[in-house]
Amino acid sequence: AARPAGDDADAAVARLTAAAGAVSDALLARAGGASGTAAEVLTVTAGMATDPTLARDAERRVREEGATPERAVWDAADALAAQLETLGPPLSERARDVRDVRDRIVAELTGVRPPGVPTPGHPFVLVAEDLAPADTATLDPGQVRAVVTAGGGPTSHTAILARSLGIPAVVAVAGALDLADGDTVLVDGTGGVVERDPDAATVAALADAGPRGRRALEAPGRTADGVRVDLLANVADADAAKAAVEAGAEGVGLFRTEFCFLGRAAEPSVEEQVAAYRPVLAAFGGRKVVVRTLDAGADKPLPFVTAASEPNPALGVRGLRTAARHPEVLDRQLEAIAQAAAAEQAEVWVMAPMVATADEAERFVAACARHGLERAGVMVEVPAAALRSRWVFEHATFGSLGTNDLTQYAMAADRELGDLAVLSTGWQPAVLELVRATCDGAAERGRPVGVCGEAAGDPVLAPVLVGLGVTSLSMAPRALGDVGAVLAATSSDACRELARAALAAPDAEAARDAVRERLRPVLAEIGL
Numbered sequence: 001a002a003r004p005a006g007d008d009a010d011a012a013v014a015r016l017t018a019a020a021g022a023v024s025d026a027l028l029a030r031a032g033g034a035s036g037t038a039a040e041v042l043t044v045t046a047g048m049a050t051d052p053t054l055a056r057d058a059e060r061r062v063r064e065e066g067a068t069p070e071r072a073v074w075d076a077a078d079a080l081a082a083q084l085e086t087l088g089p090p091l092s093e094r095a096r097d098v099r100d101v102r103d104r105i106v107a108e109l110t111g112v113r114p115p116g117v118p119t120p121g122h123p124f125v126l127v128a129e130d131l132a133p134a135d136t137a138t139l140d141p142g143q144v145r146a147v148v149t150a151g152g153g154p155t156s157h158t159a160i161l162a163r164s165l166g167i168p169a170v171v172a173v174a175g176a177l178d179l180a181d182g183d184t185v186l187v188d189g190t191g192g193v194v195e196r197d198p199d200a201a202t203v204a205a206l207a208d209a210g211p212r213g214r215r216a217l218e219a220p221g222r223t224a225d226g227v228r229v230d231l232l233a234n235v236a237d238a239d240a241a242k243a244a245v246e247a248g249a250e251g252v253g254l255f256r257t258e259f260c261f262l263g264r265a266a267e268p269s270v271e272e273q274v275a276a277y278r279p280v281l282a283a284f285g286g287r288k289v290v291v292r293t294l295d296a297g298a299d300k301p302l303p304f305v306t307a308a309s310e311p312n313p314a315l316g317v318r319g320l321r322t323a324a325r326h327p328e329v330l331d332r333q334l335e336a337i338a339q340a341a342a343a344e345q346a347e348v349w350v351m352a353p354m355v356a357t358a359d360e361a362e363r364f365v366a367a368c369a370r371h372g373l374e375r376a377g378v379m380v381e382v383p384a385a386a387l388r389s390r391w392v393f394e395h396a397t398f399g400s401l402g403t404n405d406l407t408q409y410a411m412a413a414d415r416e417l418g419d420l421a422v423l424s425t426g427w428q429p430a431v432l433e434l435v436r437a438t439c440d441g442a443a444e445r446g447r448p449v450g451v452c453g454e455a456a457g458d459p460v461l462a463p464v465l466v467g468l469g470v471t472s473l474s475m476a477p478r479a480l481g482d483v484g485a486v487l488a489a490t491s492s493d494a495c496r497e498l499a500r501a502a503l504a505a506p507d508a509e510a511a512r513d514a515v516r517e518r519l520r521p522v523l524a525e526i527g528l
């Protein structure tokens with residue numbers, strides 16, 4: 001945009017300098033209140049806001065090109081970031097900081113709130129349109145009491161990450177954005193309730209009920225008649241792995257490796273990957289850890305493998321599909337996993353996300369074999385793979401049902417969209433049919449199948465999944481106790497009967513009601 005008439009170049013440059021200074025001061029003030037790495041990062045970012053190269057180029061764009069201050073700093077920062085990106089790590093990592101200060105300076109110039117999660121300096125309820133996984137992953141549970149979003153489905157990564165951090169979260173809340181700074185809100189993550197200015201009686205009733213879903217897992221997972229069901233945890237890093245061990249997880253059913261590198265412009269080196277994976281394996285001693293190769297794409301873009309824009313990212317080049325264009329990235333990751341496995345005791349299984357065909361499974365298993373990784377399997381989260389599972393499992397040595405994506409693709413309902421939350425549930429009989437098809441095909445080949453989507457952590461749905469033929473369930477650690485308790489009170493025959501009842505139901509709600517009704521005595525006994 002051209003500079004508005006009357007706003008001469010000197011005044012425009014002065015506004016720009018003042019905005020950059022204000023951003024720098026605000027970041028330094030935050031650095032003063034932080035410690036360790038956070039303080040260091042904030043100080044470096046503050047310096048970036050007043051970086052002379054950036055300032056000179058922005059000023060030149062104002063004076064020579066007649067750009068507005070906003071346009072000038074935007075373009076100057078983009079040019080600097082692009083230049084840094086060509087230099088490779090560690091300098092290329094600074095590109096993100098440059099874009100971050102760019103956004104802050106533009107926000108200051110236009111008088112809007114700076115981007116990112118606010119830091120008011122006291123505990124608060126975070127209300128947002130939606131959050132990026134990278135923002136959610138870095139939330140401080142000590143400060144963020146609860147999360148409320150207008151967007152996002154129950155299986156969006158925002159909801160998954162908040163759950164794993166133990167932060168109560170309610171997504172897809174109509175009217176969330178009508179909440180204002182300073183309002184008192186009650187957030188019940190378990191019940192999905194958000195209430196402005198709750199009365200004292202409501203608060204007291206909830207406080208009396210106490211926290212739910214916090215039962216620890218007491219014994220290895222098994223049905224009432226003693227059939228083993230591995231109860232595993234979904235983790236994204238070493239801290240989550242430690243929490244999973246404390247919650248009694250028998251191993252890891254899904255290690256989402258892409259979460260180790262969200263927001264990174266450049267591919268992490270093999271050494272860096274080994275350093276990220278080893279502590280997760282170490283936490284589990286000799287037990288099973290299923291490592292998933294990078295599931296980049298859609299809401300988890302990784303610039304070093306995913307395209308900057310696609311018309312339909314959820315249907316795009318994501319997951320294993322990125323390996324067609326970047327086979328060397330998959331190769332280096334498998335090398336890193338193999339090195340980490342060799343250095344630790346854990347029994348390492350490896351699986352690929354977004355596998356659609358038997359051919360893809362065959363190629364992935366072959367790639368794993370080249371690195372000595374013999375336990376190689378696939379996520380089953382594309383309906384095609386579920387329907388053709390007997391061919392997929394000719395190659396894959398195990399399967400893990402990603403019910404979040406499987407539901408999204410079966411129902412044609414974007415899991416990030418709050419408006420479609422009613423469709424986005426593993427209770428959909430169509431999804432349960434796909435689970436059954438997957439288990440039937442795998443059984444023909446003698447391959448085990450687990451579930452690692454959010455459905456596995458629903459204590460009412462879990463016995464249905466077992467009844468359909470699933471032999472392990474992987475979930476957020478805090479769900480383990482309830483799921484274990486329901487299974488321990490339900491025989492494998494009863495699980496199969498629950499599965500038949502759910503499949504016979506006309507829709508998701510009827511399926512849930514039918515199963516709840518049959519499980520009523522068990523749920524009452526456990527207090528669910």
Ligand code: PEP
Pocket residue numbers: 254256295381401402403404405406452453454
């Ligand atoms: C899934 O799709 O169910 C799954 C477990 O993977 P993610 O949630 O990471 O897509």
Ligand code: MG
Pocket residue numbers: 353381402404405
């Ligand atoms: Mg998935």
